[in-house]
Amino acid sequence: MKTKNDLIYAIAKEIDLNHTYLTTDSIDSIYFGGGTPSLLSIAELEIILNKLSRYFIFKSDIEITLEANPDDITKSYLKDLKKVGISRFSMGVQSFIDEELVILNRYHDSQKAEYAIKLIQDNQFENMNIDLIFGIPNSSLKSWLFNLKKFIDLDIPHLSCYNLTIEPKTAIYHQIKTDKLPAPDDDLNAKLFLETFDILSSIGYEHYEISNYAKDKAYAKHNTNYWRGIPYLGLGPSAHSFDGETRQWNICNNRKYIREINKGILPNEKEILSSKDKINEYLMTGLRTMWGIDIHAIEKIDRDFIVSIQQALTSFEKEGLVNHKDNNYKLTRSGKLLADSITSALFV
Numbered sequence: 001m002k003t004k005n006d007l008i009y010a011i012a013k014e015i016d017l018n019h020t021y022l023t024t025d026s027i028d029s030i031y032f033g034g035g036t037p038s039l040l041s042i043a044e045l046e047i048i049l050n051k052l053s054r055y056f057i058f059k060s061d062i063e064i065t066l067e068a069n070p071d072d073i074t075k076s077y078l079k080d081l082k083k084v085g086i087s088r089f090s091m092g093v094q095s096f097i098d099e100e101l102v103i104l105n106r107y108h109d110s111q112k113a114e115y116a117i118k119l120i121q122d123n124q125f126e127n128m129n130i131d132l133i134f135g136i137p138n139s140s141l142k143s144w145l146f147n148l149k150k151f152i153d154l155d156i157p158h159l160s161c162y163n164l165t166i167e168p169k170t171a172i173y174h175q176i177k178t179d180k181l182p183a184p185d186d187d188l189n190a191k192l193f194l195e196t197f198d199i200l201s202s203i204g205y206e207h208y209e210i211s212n213y214a215k216d217k218a219y220a221k222h223n224t225n226y227w228r229g230i231p232y233l234g235l236g237p238s239a240h241s242f243d244g245e246t247r248q249w250n251i252c253n254n255r256k257y258i259r260e261i262n263k264g265i266l267p268n269e270k271e272i273l274s275s276k277d278k279i280n281e282y283l284m285t286g287l288r289t290m291w292g293i294d295i296h297a298i299e300k301i302d303r304d305f306i307v308s309i310q311q312a313l314t315s316f317e318k319e320g321l322v323n324h325k326d327n328n329y330k331l332t333r334s335g336k337l338l339a340d341s342i343t344s345a346l347f348v
Contacts, residue, residue, distance in 0.1 A: 026056060062087075082123070197333060210288045294327050
């Protein structure tokens with residue numbers, strides 16, 4: 001079995017092989033995500049960062065994010081992370097209620113999560129996001145409001161909140177199928193979504209993407225770049241990349257990834273995006289955000305689809321799901337509940 005060290009050096013070599021995928025020589029965001037990147041040592045992070053700096057200029061306001069589990073955060077680790085340039089954390093808290101964390105099969109408890117958050121704040125890391133999940137079996141409006149209040153009291157600038165997705169072959173899926181846990185309540189989940197919007201909007205958080213809130217414009221640069229169609233380079237097993245014209249993705253098997261990279265071969269597949277692909281991608285990402293979509297942007301890709309898209313948007317506007325100003329269209333409060341179905345109906 002290959003070691004973590006083998007994987008780190010393979011990622012560094014992938015940068016050598018694939019850095020030209022991006023046409024820019026400067027970057028404003030680096031995101032260590034997927035798996036458990038907070039298990040990386042400072043030396044391992046430095047290997048990747050140093051290799052990136054060989055090919056790219058780091059902008060003065062670059063945001064370098066590390067996804068972290070509460071269990072991995074220590075004072076000494078934070079001190080060293082600051083030295084290598086980590087400036088933002090994204091922490092998978094999921095819930096501040098221990099019973100819900102047990103259902104989610106999380107190793108940390110609520111006390112550990114709160115301790116890690118405060119430790120990050122005490123060490124002058126102001127830019128932080130936490131993830132919270134609603135729709136957990138046995139949860140309620142009361143329990144979700146408790147989680148929101150805890151988030152607000154901790155004065156965190158960014159929240160990502162997701163409706164729990166029940167994946168087949170998971171423990172939760174099996175427990176629901178065998179009636180050990182209740183099935184998701186769609187009506188309750190819709191209510192929780194709207195309550196979150198109303199509460200956070202009333203205290204200055206912008207709902208800048210369907211699952212994301214930020215105050216004082218603390219938008220996640222990495223994710224915002226993705227939603228706004230800015231090219232990005234993904235590194236490591238399963239990583240995806242996008243340059244505006246093509247999309248490519250690496251194989252997911254660690255061992256095969258390392259073996260191919262060591263041969264000097266990029267272990268990925270690539271597709272050239274058609275006009276339809278580009279428009280659908282733009283609709284899918286743009287409509288989820290507070291910036292919405294612009295008809296002129298679609299027109300620049302392909303004029304042939306403008307009429308059908310505008311007709312569909314007009315229909316949704318009559319239903320109160322979309323509003324527009326000039327050529328810009330955005331989802332309304334109620335439209336955000338149906339973002340996926342609206343987007344699917346607009347696809348060309």
